[in-house]
Amino acid sequence: MAEIRAFQALRYTQDAGRLGHLVAPPYDVISPEMRAELGARSEHNVVWLTLPESLSDDRSKFVKYARAASRLSEWRRDGVLAADLEPGVYRLEQRFVNPLDGVERVRTALITLLKLEPYEKGVVLPHEQTFPKHKEDRLRLLEATRAHLECIFGLVEDDDRRMVKLVESAPFASTSDVVTDDGISHSLSRCTDEEALREIQRYMARSRVWIADGHHRYETALKFREALGDQPALIPEDFILIALSSMKDPGLALLPTHRIVTGFTTPLAEAKVRLETYFNTRRMGNDELADAVKEFNSRKVRVFGIVLPGQTGLLATLDDPGVALKLVDGGSELLKLLDVTILHEVILKRCFGIEGLDRVEYTRDAHEAVRRVESSTDAMAVITNPPTVEDMRRIAEAGEKMPQKSTYYYPKLLSGLAMWSLADF
Numbered sequence: 001m002a003e004i005r006a007f008q009a010l011r012y013t014q015d016a017g018r019l020g021h022l023v024a025p026p027y028d029v030i031s032p033e034m035r036a037e038l039g040a041r042s043e044h045n046v047v048w049l050t051l052p053e054s055l056s057d058d059r060s061k062f063v064k065y066a067r068a069a070s071r072l073s074e075w076r077r078d079g080v081l082a083a084d085l086e087p088g089v090y091r092l093e094q095r096f097v098n099p100l101d102g103v104e105r106v107r108t109a110l111i112t113l114l115k116l117e118p119y120e121k122g123v124v125l126p127h128e129q130t131f132p133k134h135k136e137d138r139l140r141l142l143e144a145t146r147a148h149l150e151c152i153f154g155l156v157e158d159d160d161r162r163m164v165k166l167v168e169s170a171p172f173a174s175t176s177d178v179v180t181d182d183g184i185s186h187s188l189s190r191c192t193d194e195e196a197l198r199e200i201q202r203y204m205a206r207s208r209v210w211i212a213d214g215h216h217r218y219e220t221a222l223k224f225r226e227a228l229g230d231q232p233a234l235i236p237e238d239f240i241l242i243a244l245s246s247m248k249d250p251g252l253a254l255l256p257t258h259r260i261v262t263g264f265t266t267p268l269a270e271a272k273v274r275l276e277t278y279f280n281t282r283r284m285g286n287d288e289l290a291d292a293v294k295e296f297n298s299r300k301v302r303v304f305g306i307v308l309p310g311q312t313g314l315l316a317t318l319d320d321p322g323v324a325l326k327l328v329d330g331g332s333e334l335l336k337l338l339d340v341t342i343l344h345e346v347i348l349k350r351c352f353g354i355e356g357l358d359r360v361e362y363t364r365d366a367h368e369a370v371r372r373v374e375s376s377t378d379a380m381a382v383i384t385n386p387p388t389v390e391d392m393r394r395i396a397e398a399g400e401k402m403p404q405k406s407t408y409y410y411p412k413l414l415s416g417l418a419m420w421s422l423a424d425f
Contacts, residue, residue, distance in 0.1 A: 001123045002156075002204045003115035005239060006087035006197055007425075009190075009418040010147070011175070016044050016080045019178045023186075023416035026150055027051050028134070028216075044080050046416035050149050052141070065144035072145050072421075083424045088192040089200065090418055091172045092243055095185040096411050098253045100294070107251030107411070109243035110167055110200070111151055111188075111418050114209065116218075116225055116240055123208055124154075125396035129404045130215045138220040147421040148221075148241035151413050152214025155389070156207050158246035166203060167246075170196035176417060186414045209244065210396050212409050236425035243413055247389055255408040256386040258369045259343060260361040261354060264380040268308050271380075274351045275306065278323060279316040286313045286374065289383050290366035297385045302342050305366075305383030307373045318342065332398055338391060339384050340406045347382060362405045 012022050021042040024030065027050045030038070038047045052068035054061065075081045090111035097104050117123040142148070156163050172189035179185050191197065211218055221240045228237055245252065266274070268283075275281050284292060289305030292315050296303040302318040318324065321337050328336040328345045335341055348354040363369050369381035387407060395402055 002117075002207050002209050004089075004201055004204045004244075005113040005115070006089050006192070007113045007239075007241075007420050008083040008085070008087050009090060009111070010076075010081050010083050010421050010424065011418055012044070012416065013079055013082050015078075016075075017042055019176055019416075020180070022046060023178060023180065023414050024050070026213075026412050026415055029412060044075060046149070049145070050141075050415055062140060065140045068141060069144040069146075072147060076421075081419070083421065084190070086192055088190045089197060090175075091167060091170075091189045091191065092413070092417065093185075093187045093189075094251070094411055094414075095187075096251075096253075097183070099255060099410065100253070105251040105253060107245060107253070108164075108167060108249055109153070109245045109413075110163075111241070111243045113239040113420065114154070114242040114244075115234075115238055116222055118222065124218070125208060125210050126215050126218075127210065127392045127396040127400075127402055128215050128406055129401045130219060131404060134216045135220050135223070138217050139223060142220060142224050145421075146423065147419060148217075149419050150217070150415045151241050151243040151418070152217050153212045153409060153413055154214075154242050154244050155210040155212050155247050155252075155393075156204070156244050157210070157393075158207070158248045161246065161248045162203055163200075163207075163244075163246045164248055166196070166200050170200070178414070178417075180414065182411075184411050186417065188417050209242075210247075210393060212245075212392070212407065213412070214242075236422035239425075241418075241420045247393065252389055253410045254386040254389065255364050255410045256366075256384050257340075257362050257364050257405045257408045258366055258384060259348075259382045260363060260369055260372050261348065261352075261380050261382070262359045262361065262376075263378055264352070264354075264359075265378050266352060266380075268310065268312060268314070271306065271308060271352075272314055275314060275316050275347070277351065278327070278346055279304075279318050281306075281314045281316050283312055284315045286311055286370045289313055289315060289370075293383050293385060302337075302339055303385070304339070304343060304347060305381075306347075307370050307381035307383060309373060309377055309379070311374060316347070318346075332400060334391070334394055334398070335400050335402070338387055338395075338402065338406070340387065340403050343382055343384055344403050357404065364408050364410075
């Protein structure tokens with residue numbers, strides 16, 4: 001089913017400088033302030049490619065993409081970046097402390113090329129809705145650079161843990177290590193052993209891939225390929241750069257993504273009355289809500305922290321989640337019962353009349369959500385629990401999609417460790 005291929009990774013050379021000054025988080029979690037700080041670390045930091053800057057005298061908003069392509073060519077010409085001499089696959093090990101339970105874990109992923117498949121074929125499965133404007137940006141960058149500058153993240157159905165064992169037993173040689181500012185250790189190694197590669201390819205040929213992170217980039221790559229029409233043989237545009245983890249990897253960690261709503265002026269007493277149409281509520285300090293939401297997390301109830309101005313919010317529990325089946329329009333029972341669905345369809349829409357996403361912002365940091373609300377007079381936030389990997393799997397298998405920003409796999413993949421140019425196919 002899924003077709004993978006070894007490739008020649010484009011990686012920083014020693015001439016580029018310290019690796020810690022060159023890598024960065026993925027483009028979609030970088031704020032303008034962080035972009036400026038990362039760019040200041042090195043003129044060769046990967047953000048100069050993944051988030052090219054606009055200048056005041058640019059004649060078009062598209063000039064920045066040409067600027068990224070020019071930089072990429074220049075860095076290769078100057079030896080800042082170089083492609084590995086022979087194809088291989090790459091093992092990425094990320095050692096981190098899970099913010100939800102404080103336990104140290106290691107997540108392992110195999111970085112490889114994956115053949116693009118339309119969703120309707122059932123080989124690659126999405127689980128989340130996307131934003132059109134983000135896809136336009138990534139398409140322009142891909143067209144200009146003709147390179148996949150960042151990996152997307154995928155999960156492989158691996159009930160027998162065969163993928164875990166194949167990656168563990170393959171001969172990998174270390175290539176680079178870096179510890180980022182957040183204390184996470186990222187270790188990259190490479191395997192060029194032909195027999196080991198064939199074994200992994202044979203296993204993947206019987207497997208499906210769930211997109212865990214990178215829906216926008218996957219759909220962008222599909223559009224990029226479709227524009228070329230039928231071809232007599234495989235071409236580089238048929239592939240995307242992906243990091244694949246087993247669904248049985250013990251290092252998989254999902255964090256919640258909390259919602260911040262702007263333009264909210266409903267006072268505490270009225271908010272309590274509105275919520276109690278469907279939920280049991282109790283008053284609680286805003287700074288206590290995150291721990292309470294985590295503590296009461298259960299498959300039998302749904303619990304949310306409603307952060308309101310004035311240091312006092314509400315803990316809202318839906319003791320009979322089955323109520324959501326009657327309140328949410330459309331979708332399967334599983335989709336209707338997700339915390340994130342109840343958040344959008346019941347709390348925001350039914351209780352407070354908030355539809356659409358124009359007023360909704362996102363954060364995975366509950367403390368940031370509280371700070372944002374308490375520093376404003378017209379904002380509220382909803383603290384929630386994350387879905388599970390099994391939730392994501394079943395939603396995707398049913399051909400459905402969660403609301404945007406439903407899942408946050410932690411840690412994010414690090415950009416700058418391994419890239420791939422279509423010219424090296």
